[in-house]
Amino acid sequence: MIEVIGRDDPGAPPLEGRPLPDVDNVSAVYWAAAASGELLFQECPSCGHRQFYPRAMCAACGGTTDWRQASGRGTVHTYTVIRQNWAMPFRELQPYVVAMIELEEGPRMMTNVTDVEIDHVHIGMPVECYVVEVEPGLGLPFWRPAGREREPGGM
């Protein structure tokens, strides 16, 4: 089970003014599951393809996909540090990390890595998922370094 915290929890990243996910018929299951501590991806029973983000069909064969639950563990596949973004609320967060996380199960997820000094982020870094319930029933996954104390103050 993945830790779920409230948006006003002291451990939550700043979310004031942040755009919320555009929930649609396909992704609604994903966002609701995240709010209850389950990180989902899709797997195709026909061809075995695994994918993230949620799509209406398998991106490899066009078949119908099943939901699978991820462990919430992964590694930093690649990342960048945002030092200039003048749009609110992001300009208050700079510098911050935008990363592509490779889930233990294979699919990759674009996200933020928080609770870390910017200079400590690196490719291959083990990370773990946590979720902020930004609205009742809507969970927004974030990632932080795994297996060690979080570093307070890092967005």
Ligand SMILES: [Zn+2]
């Ligand atoms: Zn398929």
